[in-house]
Amino acid sequence: MARAKGTEGRRLTYDDEDNEIYTNLIASSTPFKKLSIIDLFSIALIKGKKLGIRTELGDGAIGRVRKSTIDGTNLRYLMMAIASDEEKSIDVLTDENKYFTICEEYAKTGIELINSEVLNKRNKILDDMEDELLKFYDKYLGES
Amino acid sequence: MDLNKVIIKNYRQYRDIVIDFARDSNENFTVIKGNNGTGKTTLLNALSWCLYGEEIHDYKDDSSMSICNNKSLKLAENNSDILVCVEMEFIDENDEILSFRRSRKFHKTNDDLIADAFGDTFEVITQDGDDFVITEDNAVYIVESRIPKDIEDYFFFDGARLSEYFQNTSNKKIKDAVLELSQLNLILTLNNNLKNVEERYIKKQKDIAPVLGRANEEISNLNSQVNIYETSLETSKNKLKEFSNELKIVEEELMKSNVNEVSEKSKRDKELKRRIKKAKSNVNSAKEKRRKLILETYPYMLSYNYFTHFLKYGESTRKKGFIPPKFKRGFLEDMLKEGICICGADLKTDTAHRKAIEALLEETNPLTDKSEEITLAIAHVKEVILKDLKSFKADLKEYKQIIAENEADLDEMIEERKTIRAFLEKYSEDRIKELTSLKTSYEKEIRNHERNMGRCESEISSIRKKIGKWKKVQTQEAKMQIELEEYNKKINFTRNAIDAAKTVRSELTENMRLKIENLTKEKFIKIQWKDDEFVDIRLDQNYGVFVKNRTGKEERPGDLSDGEKLCLGLCFMSALHNVSGFELPIVMDTPLGNLDVDMRHNIAEFLPQFVGGKQIVLLVTSTEYTDDFRETLLDHVGKEYTIEWNNSEDGKESRVVLDG
Numbered sequence: 001m002a003r004a005k006g007t008e009g010r011r012l013t014y015d016d017e018d019n020e021i022y023t024n025l026i027a028s029s030t031p032f033k034k035l036s037i038i039d040l041f042s043i044a045l046i047k048g049k050k051l052g053i054r055t056e057l058g059d060g061a062i063g064r065v066r067k068s069t070i071d072g073t074n075l076r077y078l079m080m081a082i083a084s085d086e087e088k089s090i091d092v093l094t095d096e097n098k099y100f101t102i103c104e105e106y107a108k109t110g111i112e113l114i115n116s117e118v119l120n121k122r123n124k125i126l127d128d129m130e131d132e133l134l135k136f137y138d139k140y141l142g143e144s
Numbered sequence: 145m146d147l148n149k150v151i152i153k154n155y156r157q158y159r160d161i162v163i164d165f166a167r168d169s170n171e172n173f174t175v176i177k178g179n180n181g182t183g184k185t186t187l188l189n190a191l192s193w194c195l196y197g198e199e200i201h202d203y204k205d206d207s208s209m210s211i212c213n214n215k216s217l218k219l220a221e222n223n224s225d226i227l228v229c230v231e232m233e234f235i236d237e238n239d240e241i242l243s244f245r246r247s248r249k250f251h252k253t254n255d256d257l258i259a260d261a262f263g264d265t266f267e268v269i270t271q272d273g274d275d276f277v278i279t280e281d282n283a284v285y286i287v288e289s290r291i292p293k294d295i296e297d298y299f300f301f302d303g304a305r306l307s308e309y310f311q312n313t314s315n316k317k318i319k320d321a322v323l324e325l326s327q328l329n330l331i332l333t334l335n336n337n338l339k340n341v342e343e344r345y346i347k348k349q350k351d352i353a354p355v356l357g358r359a360n361e362e363i364s365n366l367n368s369q370v371n372i373y374e375t376s377l378e379t380s381k382n383k384l385k386e387f388s389n390e391l392k393i394v395e396e397e398l399m400k401s402n403v404n405e406v407s408e409k410s411k412r413d414k415e416l417k418r419r420i421k422k423a424k425s426n427v428n429s430a431k432e433k434r435r436k437l438i439l440e441t442y443p444y445m446l447s448y449n450y451f452t453h454f455l456k457y458g459e460s461t462r463k464k465g466f467i468p469p470k471f472k473r474g475f476l477e478d479m480l481k482e483g484i485c486i487c488g489a490d491l492k493t494d495t496a497h498r499k500a501i502e503a504l505l506e507e508t509n510p511l512t513d514k515s516e517e518i519t520l521a522i523a524h525v526k527e528v529i530l531k532d533l534k535s536f537k538a539d540l541k542e543y544k545q546i547i548a549e550n551e552a553d554l555d556e557m558i559e560e561r562k563t564i565r566a567f568l569e570k571y572s573e574d575r576i577k578e579l580t581s582l583k584t585s586y587e588k589e590i591r592n593h594e595r596n597m598g599r600c601e602s603e604i605s606s607i608r609k610k611i612g613k614w615k616k617v618q619t620q621e622a623k624m625q626i627e628l629e630e631y632n633k634k635i636n637f638t639r640n641a642i643d644a645a646k647t648v649r650s651e652l653t654e655n656m657r658l659k660i661e662n663l664t665k666e667k668f669i670k671i672q673w674k675d676d677e678f679v680d681i682r683l684d685q686n687y688g689v690f691v692k693n694r695t696g697k698e699e700r701p702g703d704l705s706d707g708e709k710l711c712l713g714l715c716f717m718s719a720l721h722n723v724s725g726f727e728l729p730i731v732m733d734t735p736l737g738n739l740d741v742d743m744r745h746n747i748a749e750f751l752p753q754f755v756g757g758k759q760i761v762l763l764v765t766s767t768e769y770t771d772d773f774r775e776t777l778l779d780h781v782g783k784e785y786t787i788e789w790n791n792s793e794d795g796k797e798s799r800v801v802l803d804g
Contacts, residue, residue, distance in 0.1 A: 042443035
């Protein structure tokens with residue numbers, strides 16, 4: 001399991017290589033332009049989880065966002081839900097480092113996937129995401 | 145008068161050259177080729193300097209550059225003289241030599257060049273049978289009588305700038321040039337001389353017979369006034385005609401423009417521009433909202449299952465009593481660590497109490513320490529995250545609808561605006577304002593000239609009445625003074641001569657205009673490279689040129705392409721030469737620079753006909769003088785030279801080498 005490095009009190013851990021991907025996706029003309037790190041991390045997390053592959057964070061990974069910034073955001077609850085699903089129990093929530101690491105490893109898989117999708121699909125990513133959303137909506141919320 | 149030879153020594157980049165010019169009537173073209181910067185324009189300058197002591201082109205970037213060749217300066221010994229000299233040798237109509245030679249002496253001292261204050265000379269060498277006479281005294285007068293400086297521009301000119309001719313030269317200037325070139329101004333001089341003669345006779349008559357003299361003086365003065373009013377009347381008549389034509393053109397264009405429709409369409413165009421901007425902004429904003437909605441919803445919608453599982457785990461934990469907990473695990477651990485129970489019992493001594501707490505700790509799940517956080521998480525997932533997801537589809541639908549509606553409107557509006565723009569491009573509001581302003585200004589000019597004509601006619605009529613009265617006095621006096629009859633006859637003869645000269649000048653001027661118009665038309669229509677593009681040419685009284693195209697519309701030279709303008713300039717210039725009384729060679733510097741291949745071919749083919757047997761010197765670059773151009777012109781080329789440029793350590797030098 002990867003070791004989370006960096007300043008105390010910071011999470012959303014990834015290495016410099018991934019940091020460059022985050023920065024590029026947010027700064028350049030992609031569908032993810034001007035998104036916050038937290039929102040892009042959320043998408044990376046679910047993409048990784050959907051694929052079901054966790055990638056070790058590696059030695060160069062450091063926390064990038066102050067914990068107090070993450071607290072109280074929807075991402076915090078998303079991470080709780082995904083970690084609980086991963087461990088089939090909410091006991092994992094007693095070990096904060098563990099459930100953060102689970103999510104960061106999924107996000108590492110996810111961000112690299114997004115990066116390659118951007119290169120291959122460009123703006124079609126957004127349409128594909130919309131289709132996916134509508135299918136989920138109809139499946140789970142359509143009746144309500 | 146043909147140019148036979150030019151000898152240049154130490155002038156700018158020419159150290160020592162002699163150029164013989166082609167003079168055969170069938171092969172009277174001399175072509176001098178040289179790349180840019182080798183000295184073609186310097187040759188033109190050398191001719192101008194020789195004749196008038198001035199160069200046509202300024203050396204702006206190096207105005208201090210001496211006319212003395214720098215290689216000659218370098219090679220000359222200190223304390224020696226260097227003579228800069230240009231000589232032009234002509235063969236006149238009697239087959240005799242007439243040469244102009246200008247020189248300037250410089251002195252080299254301490255490697256510096258100093259102009260000799262008395263070293264400028266200008267000489268004319270004339271042939272009288274086998275004798276040659278060199279004179280300095282009348283040199284300037286002889287040049288002015290054979291090649292006046294005022295007409296220099298029409299014989300030695302920069303062809304590359306010929307297309308600017310009509311733009312940079314006012315009609316008045318062209319008219320003056322025509323009168324100068326055609327020597328019609330001589331009649332004006334004759335008129336002035338006759339006037340002086342008349343005044344002299346009147347003075348003598350007045351001495352002999354004061355009343356008669358006075359009458360004649362008054363008649364003469366009144367005639368002068370009539371002349372002034374007649375000139376003004378004539379000018380106004382011409383201007384009236386000119387402005388009436390312009391007004392007609394403007395009114396026709398205004399009628400076609402349909403002013404109200406343009407105004408309405410301009411208003412609609414502005415409205416559409418505003419609405420298109422708004423619709424584009426709506427589309428962009430809705431697209432941005434859709435993007436944000438998708439990206440923000442995506443992780444949560446796709447985690448729907450994980451959230452529902454999370455809620456189930458939470459429910460199960462609640463049922464187990466961990467949430468909310470009876471005791472927190474941390475609280476029990478703290479009591480055991482401190483050794484005091486909440487009830488005050490000492491846990492170090494009270495073993496039973498201590499064991500009871502240890503048992504309780506054993507039963508208490510670590511989750512109890514996170515109970516508030518988990519409770520909060522469950523509530524947030526249920527009340528916020530999952531609830532928010534429900535509005536996703538409706539929000540998305542709303543944004544997409546806005547996009548679709550605005551995009552449909554945009555397509556429609558852009559299409560409508562395109563049609564309006566196409567209409568307005570033809571009849572722009574600015575153009576209509578300009579036309580309306582022109583119309584007002586032409587109408588004002590017409591009114592002014594009509595008023596002036598009325599005033600002139602009335603003044604002329606009134607002055608003529610006065611002349612009639614003075615003539616009566618004159619007749620009565622003359623009867624009494626028989627001896628003055630002779631003077632009266634002379635004065636009347638002079639007056640008749642003045643009137644005749646005036647009429648002749650007026651008729652010749654008109655004939656000249658018609659002749660130039662016809663010659664320009666004949667040549668320009670013939671040289672056209674697009675079949676039947678232009679069908680006629682008109683010169684107005686002031687030599688304003690109008691070219692009529694095949695649709696019947698008259699175009700100004702400014703509306704023509706660069707090639708067409710240059711061609712028209714050449715034709716017009718050629719027509720001027722044809723009517724001029726000066727038999728001089730034409731020297732053209734880079735005349736073909738701006739022309740495309742087809743035009744060059746046409747010019748090569750027709751140039752000999754344009755210049756009608758005149759001697760021609762063409763200064764050309766190798767890009768202008770293409771094989772095709774040369775091939776077409778070759779039958780008329782008597783001599784071909786190449787300017788060779790040499791830049792050695794000693795200095796720069798150009799040589800003019802005869803080809804072949």
